[in-house]
Amino acid sequence: MTVTEPQSTGHQVGEKVVLEANGVTMRFGGLTAVDDVSMKVHEGEIVGLIGPNGAGKTTFFNCLTGMYIPTEGRVELNGQTLPPKPLKVVKAGMARTFQNIxxxxxxxxxxxxxxxxxxxxxxxxxxxxxxxxxxxxxxxxxxxxxxxxxxxxxxxxxxxxxxxxxxxxxQRRLEIARALATDPQLLLLDEPTAGMNPKETEETMHLIRKIRDSGLAVVVIEHDMRFIFNLCDRVLCLVRGALLVEGTPGEVQSDHRVIEAYIGGDDEEESA
Structure with a gap:
């Protein structure tokens, strides 16, 4: 899955932890959609969340923003546990956009x-x-x-x-403006470039960097690997609801487990 050589952002990430999710699990009956996922996001950091369709990315976002009450785990913003209520989450300083406008x-x-x-x-x-x-x-x-x-x-x-x-x-940029109107400290973007042409995608990348440079932390779900690996400071890959690998764009892009998750591995290697 060699998409492109990730470019160094040259951006210094802050030490302050804005968001900390610990052991977040979300079950729907017998289905575990998110399985014990933990994540930290620092001030001025762009974190990418990738994974095949059905990996649990949007469900994880819904747990972070109070749309779902996690079966297990907790979510903290600036060291304070967030109540599982969307309005209170927004007032605490977390805003989001949606996969569907x-x-x-x-x-x-x-x-x-x-x-x-x-x-x-x-x-x-x-x-x-x-x-x-x-x-x-x-x-x-x-x-x-x-x-x-x-x-x-x-x-x-x-x-x-x-x-x-x-x-x-x-319309996509208008959604981002509406989210910024809540004065967030952390912005969650769910597939912000879905359906965009290359020019619009590049403009969105510049806008997200501009938002990050203003001091906000950003978490992005996206299927466009070129976009993710050139934008983010750190990338997490979810597979079947669980965290498969976390690291720099270069580390994640070259990890064989990520490649197999997207394009499938050799049956003999998997059985071994």
Whole structure:
């Protein structure tokens, strides 16, 4: 599975551990979708999560973000155990995008990003209904911040476009902008380049590095091996829900177990 020679990012990863998952296991009846997976992510680090279809990558993401309650194990963000509730996970500082785009199709790009920002506002229901001074101040601040994030991801001219009318690659970037609106310390991206052409994929790589350089940690699920091995500081490979190998892009790419997981090994070697 020689995809390409991994390039050194030249980036210095921080010592602070942002995310620590310990022994995360997720069972659905008799099926073990995630089997005792542990992972650490440091400040300013890009970690790639790879594996064949059905390896448990998205299920693991769902356990990290509170969409699933793990059968076993725990997840900590900045040393604090995360409650298995998505809203509380987001408020704690972890945001994500999804494998299948989940935008509000009939809302503008600006409105989609503003939705992500509301977890950081404090107006109560009555204030919002009456549209009092505090609500108006927060609404304007939210609008300004949303526009800043659209500019940041390269969508400055798409402010008033309905999400459903935007090109596919722009919709992917809009999802990232909405996730950034929550002020995360850790960003989880589930197949951010799926369906993209080479130019869009390269632009996404630059955007993720830009996000990392701003101080955020990033975890990426992706099937594009060239993208992963040239982007990430460290890569983990899952197979059948379990962690097969972890290391630098070069180490993982050259590991025979990873090659066999993707293209299959010789029957005689496996039986031996």
């Amino acid at each position: 989940r935008l509000f199709a009939n809302m503008t790009a600006l409105e989609n990003v503003m939705v992500g920002r509301y977890c950081r506002t404090s107006s109560m229901a009555l204030t919002s209904i009456l549209r009092g001074p505090k609500f108006r101040r927060e609404e304007e601040a939210t609008r300004v911040r949303a526009q800043e994030l659209l500019d940041y991801v390269g969508l400055a001219r798409s402010t008033e476009l309905l999400a459903r009318n935007m090109p596919y690659g722009d």
